[in-house]
Amino acid sequence: xxxxxPDLTPPWKKPKPVPEVPAEPGLVVExxxxxxxxxxxxxxxxxxxxxxxxxxxxxxxxxxxxxxxEGRVVTLVRPASGAPVRPTRTASGxxxxxxxxxxxxxxxxxxxxxxxxxxLVEKVWGDDLRVEGVVVEYxxxxxxxxxxxxEFAPGPDARLGILVxxxxxxxxxxxxxxxxxSEHALVVGHPYIxxxxxVKPSSLGIxxxxxxxxxxxxxxxxxxxxxxxxxNTGAVWQAILxxxxxxxxxxxxxxxxxxxxIDFVTEVGDA
Numbered sequence: 001x002x003x004x005x006p007d008l009t010p011p012w013k014k015p016k017p018v019p020e021v022p023a024e025p026g027l028v029v030e031x032x033x034x035x036x037x038x039x040x041x042x043x044x045x046x047x048x049x050x051x052x053x054x055x056x057x058x059x060x061x062x063x064x065x066x067x068x069x070e071g072r073v074v075t076l077v078r079p080a081s082g083a084p085v086r087p088t089r090t091a092s093g094x095x096x097x098x099x100x101x102x103x104x105x106x107x108x109x110x111x112x113x114x115x116x117x118x119x120l121v122e123k124v125w126g127d128d129l130r131v132e133g134v135v136v137e138y139x140x141x142x143x144x145x146x147x148x149x150x151e152f153a154p155g156p157d158a159r160l161g162i163l164v165x166x167x168x169x170x171x172x173x174x175x176x177x178x179x180x181x182s183e184h185a186l187v188v189g190h191p192y193i194x195x196x197x198x199v200k201p202s203s204l205g206i207x208x209x210x211x212x213x214x215x216x217x218x219x220x221x222x223x224x225x226x227x228x229x230x231x232n233t234g235a236v237w238q239a240i241l242x243x244x245x246x247x248x249x250x251x252x253x254x255x256x257x258x259x260x261x262i263d264f265v266t267e268v269g270d271a
Contacts, residue, residue, distance in 0.1 A: 018065055023048045023076040030068040031060050039245075043078050053203055053245060106133045107158035108265040111148070113139045113165050116237050117195040121163070124247055125258060132266050145187070146179050154184035161261035164189035186264045188257040193218050196240060198254035203243050 021027070023043040029050070030037040036058050038050030049059050060066065064075045110129075112118045118138035122129075129136060139148070142164055154160040162180070167173050167189020177187040192198055193212075196219070201208045212221030223230035247255055 018073045018075055020077045021069060021074045022079040023062070024079055027069075029074070029076065031058070031066065032068055034058070036060075040076075043076075045078070048076055053243070053249070055242070106135070106265065108134065108154075108160060109152070109158075110134060110136045110161040110163065110261050110265055111139050112136055112163045113142055114195060116241075117163060117165065119237075119241060120195055120198070120244065120250075121258060123241060123244060124250065125262065128262065132262065134262060134265055142173060142176050145176050149180050149182060149185050152185075154182050156184060158184070159265045160185040161265045162187045163257060163261060165195060166191065166193050186261065188260055190251075190254045190257055192251075192253070195254070196222065196237065198251050199240055199244060200249055200251060203249040204240060 023040050025040050025042075027040045028038065029040070031050070036050060036052065038052040038056075038058065040048055041051045041057070042049040043062075046062055047059050048062055049057055051057050062076055062078065065073050067074055067076050110121075112121055115138050118136055121136055139145075139162075142162075145162065149160060149162075152158075152160050160182075162177075162185065164173050164177060164187060167177060167187075168191050173189065177189065180187050190198055197209050206226060210222055210225035212218045212225070219233040219236075220230045222228070223233060223236055228236050243249065
């Protein structure tokens with residue numbers, strides 16, 4: 001006797017199979033029904049928890065064809081291992097090495113102008129820097145940079161990298177940077193008046209960073225223009241910093257310069 005399949009749906013009407021993707025922490029997907037986009041932070045039996053760029057959490061069922069990954073329909077599944085899965089990428093986008101121990105600090109250093117700049121570098125590149133054994137120290141200003149470099153005495157096995165705010169040709173910062181001539185010291189910078197501007201406005205839910213009239217304190221002017229409390233810019237910065245989850249929240253003008261400094265400081269010891 002001929003056997004017939006109980007499924008009488010014509011082949012052209014059957015949905016095409018979609019890939020199954022493990023819901024590992026850090027994977028960014030979109031739930032098309034609500035438009036909620038976020039990174040996986042937890043996957044339990046039958047559900048997955050996503051966190052968007054503002055820190056908001058939503059729990060969704062693990063249903064077939066339930067999510068979009070880079071615009072393509074996928075089915076999220078629970079990771080094969082029952083043990084928690086660590087993120088595969090660091091905040092800087094580098095491959096995570098969860099079993100690596102912090103390396104003994106190198107003789108080389110990275111100096112960063114401003115405490116806020118140093119905090120931002122630590123948040124995004126901290127894991128990478130510890131693996132590489134690179135210590136970051138902050139400078140209160142760059143007016144005395146030539147003497148600071150001379151005191152450090154950079155050499156072949158102790159390179160020095162410096163990150164400067166508002167490093168634009170013709171500025172005071174530019175002229176000071178040009179006066180550092182050691183081949184074992186590298187001065188780079190971003191074009192922003194303050195490192196706040198290196199955070200993408202879209203990550204903060206604002207249309208853009210306002211222009212502040214010349215002669216007015218930049219942070220105070222920004223806070224007033226955006227309706228933020230101007231009497232405590234330190235607290236405002238901490239709120240901004242919380243919105244930075246990874247390199248994706250930063251402008252490329254800062255990303256490239258920090259990566260350049262890390263490469264410069266580490267390449268000698270690894271050659």
